Amino acid sequence: MIAAGDYEFLQHFLKQRSGLNLSQEKQYLIESRLAPVARKVGLVGVEQLVTRLRAAPSGAVADAVVEAMTTNESSFFRDKTPFETFVSFVVPNLIDRRGSRRIRVWCAAASTGQEPYSLAMTLKENAHLLPGVTVEILATDLAGHVLERAQAGLYSAFEVQRGLPIQYLLKYFEQKGDQWQIRPEIRAMVQFRQFNLLQSFAGLGTFDIIFCRNVLIYFDIPTKADVLSRMAKVLAPDGYLVLGAAETVMGISDAFRSASGRPGLYVANRLAEATA
Amino acid sequence: MKTCLVVDDSPFIRKVARKILEELSFEVSEAGNGQEALDHCIVTMPDAILLDWNMPVVDGPQFLEAVRALEGGTRPKIVFCTTENHPGHIARALIAGADEYIMKPFDREILAYKFQEVGLIDAEAEALADAGKPLA
Known part of the structure; x- marks a missing residue:
């Protein structure tokens, strides 16, 4: 002990x-x-x-x-709904509003890569609904060794049987011995980079969507508030923030407000900005 | 209560699967090969079938073809559960009418997830099945 x-x-x-x-x-x-x-x-x-x-x-x-x-446990299509919301609501909304067909996504706690790859698979699966749309996915994590794993895209049989429908396994993975590797065309859709959320976000550019799921829970409230307010600054004014199923910004930050009727989805809180 | 028929020539596997399925609130029956399974389905068609590939007398794919051809045979959700993990086998199983596919070794989480994926249990039940595992 x-x-x-x-x-x-x-x-x-x-x-x-x-x-x-x-x-x-x-x-x-x-x-x-x-x-x-x-x-x-x-x-x-x-x-x-x-x-x-x-x-x-x-x-x-x-x-x-x-x-x-x-290091946090990660799984493909964790909680399912955010991925459906991403492709059926968030991306189409952003495209409609802007006329540009280019979207930048930040997965801020990429771990072993299942989240960004799930986004990539969702986009591939629904490419016919989003013609001409390019989505750039930046996936970061504090830990170098998980990023290496993510970059390799190699997963165990246990990992590819959690959250992945069998059709996706057949479509998007290649068998490599006992393991399964996500196909090169999916890997090419994600850029991985080592990054500490405590460091400055300058130089990351602006994002249209930020996924920050199940990582803020490990921070104390002042740190949570700080990370959220800095995220608001690198998010496009009409951009979206996605948190984990059990998380909320309430009582922590007024940089964001809930996107009505959609759990886990947040948008910039204009009122707070206007009065700041 | 939903019913599940576990078809596997290993009594140990049947026992492990039974334990998990009963915890997920299924009423479990067992069959040691595809013929026994077919005999069971002719009498009572289960809601779910967990199906091994390699078995004596009648194997998994043979059973699958036969059961789907029975009256009411398109109703059960059929999930293969086998050491065969070659993509060719998986594709063949799906084309032949399986709903999902589990590669052995499996655990409670995988079984619960796959059963949820085919609509046999709801997300809440699957989450409860997950609840036992340690947090990050």
Whole structure:
């Protein structure tokens, strides 16, 4: 069981590095996530790992700790509805309004790539409804190793059987031994980049849609509010923000308001902007 | 309560599938090969069939063809559940009338998701099935 002092150190360290707000009851998570890291770097147990971190709070071991703690489980078409809404409501709306057929999407917590690839598959599947439309997908994550996995687009049989209808597996994946690789034409639709949400968004450009699902939950309220307000600044005035099923901006940020009748979908809050 | 027939020549697989399906509120029957399964369906057509590929006497694809030809045979949702994972097998199964396809090894989450995908359980039930797994 991790010592209280060590746990506090980890809480502070992770908050500084990634914004991750590790609450009091997550000791079990430390053990399950960091014991493998300790082993990998030739140490015995989390205690020794913390000792190493105290001595060297930056560098390869520190990076490995941050990555192990911030990696989130991901699945294809998670929650299903946002993908249907994306192709049947959000994209057509934006196209109709602008006359331009170019859309920029940011997946801000891409993890192992299932979310951006699900968007890409949805677009391919519905290409006949969106003639001439180009969607640029930028997918970022804090952790380098998950991005490598995402870029490779190689998934286990378990991963491709969660959230993926069998027809999609046949259509969009190639079997590679025991694993399945998403086809090159789908991979080509997504650009992956390592990025920390705590860093400045300058240089990312402007987006029409931002997917930020199930990552803000790990931040404390001030950090959540900060990330949301900076996202509002890189989102087109008529753009959309998509959060996870259990998330909300209410009580956290008035940069956004709910897009009526559509859970998880938000638009810029003009009133707040006008009075700012 | 929806009924599910588990067709597999492995008693162990049938037991594992039964456990998961009963937790998902299915009334479960078992058959050790395609002939037994066909005999069962002639008497009572289940709502769902979990179907292995390689079995003695009558195998999965043979059973599929025969059951779909029965009266009421287009009604059950048929999900293959097999170690055969070649895209050719999968395509063949779907063309022959299977609704979905599970590649072994499978777990509760996969079974629940695939059953939800074909409309046998609703999203809420699937989410409850997911609830056991640890959060990120």
